[in-house]
Amino acid sequence: MSHVSMKHCLLLAFLLLLSACGGRKMNDTLARNLIVGMNSEVMRKSDVEVVGVQQVSASEAVAETRTRVAFRFENDGSAWRIREMRIGHGQWESVKNVERALNQIKTEETKELLARIAEAIQKYREANQRFPVFKDFIDLSDQLAPRFMTPLVRLDAWQRPFDADMSDSGILLRSAGPDGIIGNQDDIELKTR
Numbered sequence: 547m548s549h550v551s552m553k554h555c556l557l558l559a560f561l562l563l564l565s566a567c568g569g570r571k572m573n574d575t576l577a578r579n580l581i582v583g584m585n586s587e588v589m590r591k592s593d594v595e596v597v598g599v600q601q602v603s604a605s606e607a608v609a610e611t612r613t614r615v616a617f618r619f620e621n622d623g624s625a626w627r628i629r630e631m632r633i634g635h636g637q638w639e640s641v642k643n644v645e646r647a648l649n650q651i652k653t654e655e656t657k658e659l660l661a662r663i664a665e666a667i668q669k670y671r672e673a674n675q676r677f678p679v680f681k682d683f684i685d686l687s688d689q690l691a692p693r694f695m696t697p698l699v700r701l702d703a704w705q706r707p708f709d710a711d712m713s714d715s716g717i718l719l720r721s722a723g724p725d726g727i728i729g730n731q732d733d734i735e736l737k738t739r
Contacts, residue, residue: 572599572607581611588636589613649724652703653734656721659699660736663687663708663719666695667738677717677738683710686717702734715739 574596582589593614600608618630618638630638670678670690680686684700684707691698702708702721709720709728716739723732 572601572609574599574609577607577609577611581609581613585636589634593634653723655703656723656734657736659702660708660719660721660734663690663695663699664736664738666690667717669694677712680710680712683708683719686710 577596577599578591578594581594582591595612597610597612599610602608614634616632617628618632619626620629621627628641630640631644632638667677667686667690673694678686678689680689687695687698687700687708700707704721704724704726706722706726709722711718711720716737719736719738720728721734722728723730723734725732
């Protein structure tokens with residue numbers, strides 16, 4: 547065998563080996579190892595039981611788990627409340643702090659979604675020389691997708707529907723924010739002009 551063909555054979559074998567490792571199907575053991583590997587100081591193998599794994603596609607899978615979570619309660623004299631929580635063997639965290647952190651992350655995600663919708667409205671306006679005319683956000687999103695907005699966006703990060711209102715100067719896009727109530731101080735808004 548020539549030196550060049552030997553190199554090609556070795557390269558081909560290497561590529562096949564890489565694709566075989568990367569193309570491996572998700573299973574219970576792999577899912578648990580990946581979950582535990584996120585932060586070994588918090589999660590141990592005994593903290594995670596994989597109930598089932600569903601291979602959604604060649605590159606996506608969902609693992610349903612039972613994960614060890616501990617809760618600390620307190621009684622203020624009238625009722626019991628959850629004060630802190632701990633995932634696996636991690637540190638205790640205030641439930642209020644966890645909720646505040648999640649809401650901050652979801653607020654940022656919602657702002658990004660609103661920016662994508664506003665960009666789609668701008669593309670629509672450039673193509674049609676006018677703003678879309680709509681009766682509600684579903685009607686608006688139907689006009690934007692799929693030509694100007696892919697994938698279709700209808701829900702904020704809390705999985706609640708967006709709201710939209712037309713005005714003379716543009717379109718007001720709105721999420722009800724963390725509390726889920728439209729029209730108060732925690733609404734997340736973006737005005738297109």
